[in-house]
Ligand code: PMP
């Protein structure tokens with residue numbers, strides 16, 4: 514006889530009082546459940562490339578298993594990998610990074626989590642431009658700090674201005690999370706815009722957490738924070754990873770590059786938590802992060818496909834009455850404004866009051882997964898990831914249009 518756990522309401526830590534589970538991950542889980550019941554869903558939800566991980570990277574993982582690379586590795590990653598990442602970040606930024614200034618993490622998500630843990634004291638503030646990636650605000654809160662959200666909309670291309678940044682600074686400001694290309698809007702800051710932000714931050718002690726995970730997926734010239742503001746190298750944490758560029762979301766490889774005074778303590782936190790990402794994934798990432806013409810071509814092919822799909826989904830959205838959408842310059846998301854679809858009868862008389870309701874309605878009625886703007890601090894919008902096949906984009910958009918036509 515086995516017994517069952519009794520229902521109860523255990524007391525949880527105060528830190529968890531405000532915590533919202535990740536809406537992007539939650540939708541992914543929900544879609545997996547529906548599919549397991551045999552229901553066909555087209556997912557524009559969780560943002561991940563639909564391409565397989567490139568063959569040389571997979572081969573490296575197989576070889577690592579065969580070679581028994583299956584034991585603990587140093588915290589922060591095997592030295593070859595840290596060296597490869599250091600060279601890559603040096604190449605990207607034009608600033609010389611050494612392996613001691615690198616830590617390889619369990620996804621970029623862990624890198625940002627650890628950055629917040631390392632930097633923030635109770636009650637300190639971290640500026641987060643909205644629409645923001647879901648996890649930023651929660652990770653700031655989990656570190657005991659307060660996210661200071663700066664709202665933006667289409668009128669500034671979903672980018673914060675120097676004036677807005679100035680207005681939101683306070684003596685408690687510890688950091689700014691900068692994400693270009695942006696998830697969820699696809700907005701890409703120009704050199705001039707970054708220079709203006711740097712102008713405001715110069716003379717303050719604010720640390721910049723520069724999340725560059727979509728740097729390779731950019732349809733315009735990419736302006737990199739540290740190229741524009743190299744004098745911030747001693748207080749910038751560069752965050753990046755393998756998930757998006759190399760279609761490696763499940764391998765869980767990210768990294769943080771920055772001054773040793775912050776990255777060293779980040780490794781200490783890792784030494785007490787995850788220790789390091791899986792050894793096999795590290796050996797695969799070593800191939801991903803080592804320069805190779807073959808891989809560059811594979812990545813270029815994926816980016817070209819994303820570019821075409823962006824145009825496909827934008828054209829389809831344009832056909833839907835009541836939907837307007839900024840043209841995103843990077844990443845693989847569109848972030849349409851759907852306010853006009855709210856509070857009016859849709860198909861069969863259904864009425865949605867919020868974009869949260871609309872996302873539910875689209876999942877139930879149209880069998881398409883989209884993430885409501887609320888999750889990104891921007892009600893009135895939906896986020897659709899177009900890292901899907903052309904056929905799924907076309908069919909999903911057909912279902913969307915049909916479901917919202919009155
Ligand atoms: N930053 C941004 C902006 C993201 O969209 C994501 C999610 N893919 C991450 C960080 C984390 O990615 P991962 O943990 O898979 O490296």
Ligand code: GLU
Pocket residue numbers: 535537538558559560561622646647648696
């Ligand atoms: N970052 C992707 C997204 O925004 C994957 C899910 C997640 O980690 O949030 O959808």
